Amino acid sequence: MGNQRISWGIAPIGWRNDDIPEIGAENTLSHLLSDIVVAGFEGTEVGGFFPEAHVLNKELQLRNLRIAGQWFSSYIIRDGLEAATQAFHKHCEYLKEVKAAVAVVSEQTYSIQGTEKNVFTEKPSFTDEEWEQLCQGLNELGKIAEEYDLKLVYHHHMGTGVQTLAEVDRLMENTDPNLVHLLYDTGHIYVSDGEFMTLLNKHLDRIKHVHFKDLRQTVKDHCQQAGRSFLQSFLAGMFTVPGDGCIDFTKIYNKLLESDYSGWIVIEAEQDPSIAHPLEYALKARKYVDKELLPLNMLLVEP
Ligand SMILES: O=C1C[C@@H](O)[C@H](O)[C@@H](O)C1=O
Numbered sequence: 001m002g003n004q005r006i007s008w009g010i011a012p013i014g015w016r017n018d019d020i021p022e023i024g025a026e027n028t029l030s031h032l033l034s035d036i037v038v039a040g041f042e043g044t045e046v047g048g049f050f051p052e053a054h055v056l057n058k059e060l061q062l063r064n065l066r067i068a069g070q071w072f073s074s075y076i077i078r079d080g081l082e083a084a085t086q087a088f089h090k091h092c093e094y095l096k097e098v099k100a101a102v103a104v105v106s107e108q109t110y111s112i113q114g115t116e117k118n119v120f121t122e123k124p125s126f127t128d129e130e131w132e133q134l135c136q137g138l139n140e141l142g143k144i145a146e147e148y149d150l151k152l153v154y155h156h157h158m159g160t161g162v163q164t165l166a167e168v169d170r171l172m173e174n175t176d177p178n179l180v181h182l183l184y185d186t187g188h189i190y191v192s193d194g195e196f197m198t199l200l201n202k203h204l205d206r207i208k209h210v211h212f213k214d215l216r217q218t219v220k221d222h223c224q225q226a227g228r229s230f231l232q233s234f235l236a237g238m239f240t241v242p243g244d245g246c247i248d249f250t251k252i253y254n255k256l257l258e259s260d261y262s263g264w265i266v267i268e269a270e271q272d273p274s275i276a277h278p279l280e281y282a283l284k285a286r287k288y289v290d291k292e293l294l295p296l297n298m299l300l301v302e303p
């Protein structure tokens, strides 16, 4: 029943969170990977607590799991291209060793995602010169990714300079489509300006990696009214797994199928693991995928 061109994964972020390493610290790599097998996913992304490549590969092989990619915080604007390329080479070396498909890049210069600032009103924006520097720099990082047989996929993110639909448009227009691809994260664009279908329709051909993140509308509204930070908002339960929130993933999945999308769809729902049991939510996501999304594969008329 599965579409052979799409691999389904789930990110470690429901178990452990790189933005707040204290939460879920008791969840070991073995625990996480075994839960992923129990929930029926094919792989995951690399978390900050993951071990060196040969140790990880052994654990993956034992469970027949694969790695989709890993987040990379770039500081092209703050630190310049040379520093960014040095760090990115190291990042890609590791990803090649664990046979990943993508390197997930997010420019973190001026980012407020890890601060106490109001994520709904205080996001940074870049000057024209900074945009130029960022886009040229990303093209260079994209060339490096290619050297390691990886695709650079850019992650638009709340609280950063590339958050809104207009900002994603600008990034896509000013980067090389052969070198800089897009990671489509449903949750981030929904919270930002709600333009999740427009973004998908406009940039389908650039999308090479997908994060399925759902959200609880009432919690989001409350966090927005209260002027919460990004971290406070997710700890309050703003995000959840697909099927448990307000986003209709059938429309999104259909569009991806129509475009013959090939790559990973990774369930990514950061919550406090002491409140939202990680395996329970992974199973909930799997059930939703199996029941509501995979049957859509059968409805597609073969050409
Ligand atoms: O892809 C992601 C990685 C996380 O570190 C980030 O904070 C999260 O929101 C996300 O979408």
Ligand SMILES: [Co+2]
Pocket: 155, 185, 211, 268
């Ligand atoms: Co994401």
